[in-house]
Amino acid sequence: xxxxxxxxxxxxxxxxxxxxxxxxxxxxxxxxxxxxxxxxxxxxxxxxxxxxxxxxxxxxxxxxxxxxxxxxxxxxxxxxxxxxxxxxxxxxxxxxxxxxxxxxxxxxxxxxxx
Amino acid sequence: xxxxxxxxxxxxxxxxxxxxxxxxxxxxxxxxxxxxxxxxxxxxxxxxxxxxxxxxxxxxxxxxxxxxxxxxxxxxxxxxxxxxxxxxxxxxxxxxxxxxxxxxxxxxxxxxxxxx
Numbered sequence: 001x002x003x004x005x006x007x008x009x010x011x012x013x014x015x016x017x018x019x020x021x022x023x024x025x026x027x028x029x030x031x032x033x034x035x036x037x038x039x040x041x042x043x044x045x046x047x048x049x050x051x052x053x054x055x056x057x058x059x060x061x062x063x064x065x066x067x068x069x070x071x072x073x074x075x076x077x078x079x080x081x082x083x084x085x086x087x088x089x090x091x092x093x094x095x096x097x098x099x100x101x102x103x104x105x106x107x108x109x110x111x112x113x114x
Numbered sequence: 115x116x117x118x119x120x121x122x123x124x125x126x127x128x129x130x131x132x133x134x135x136x137x138x139x140x141x142x143x144x145x146x147x148x149x150x151x152x153x154x155x156x157x158x159x160x161x162x163x164x165x166x167x168x169x170x171x172x173x174x175x176x177x178x179x180x181x182x183x184x185x186x187x188x189x190x191x192x193x194x195x196x197x198x199x200x201x202x203x204x205x206x207x208x209x210x211x212x213x214x215x216x217x218x219x220x221x222x223x224x225x226x227x228x229x230x
Contacts, residue, residue: 035218045221097212100164101147102219106156
């Protein structure tokens, strides 16, 4: 079974600073995908970034980047130059083709302070 | 434009009543999913369907039922057997077949169910 753990329930960061959100996962599969989703107050889920397990290079999308440590099964999200619009709940998730479903962590509430 | 439509946005249910949440997609996706979201619990899988006329229980299926008679539609019924139905419900879809696209799932905008 897959599990995804987000141990920090809340974080706060000053606008323009950098913050890192932690995530660990557990899977017995060799081929899997990892995602970070953002859920703003509107509650619409928005994909932030995706990482394929077989790729060594860490994914990057503008101000968002990941630190993917496959051996440690760690998948943290770094947000640079934090903006007020980054205030949201962030979910880490894993997917394997074997069970064809996304498994989510419990999420972390990020607040960006002006 | 393609997407997923969930309705209604807000739903109120009296104790002992069954209610059905609607989820429709026009993305031609084979797989559809229902998640329940509670504070501090993240998203928990209720039911999912990989193909028409077939579906599987997720982690918290008790008190819920689904059907998948059409590819586009995956309604969720919250029965009176569900002891604590007040929650936010999210429907999602994906291409299916053990594959996943770059953007992962497509999500609906959710239904907030409240028992009164």
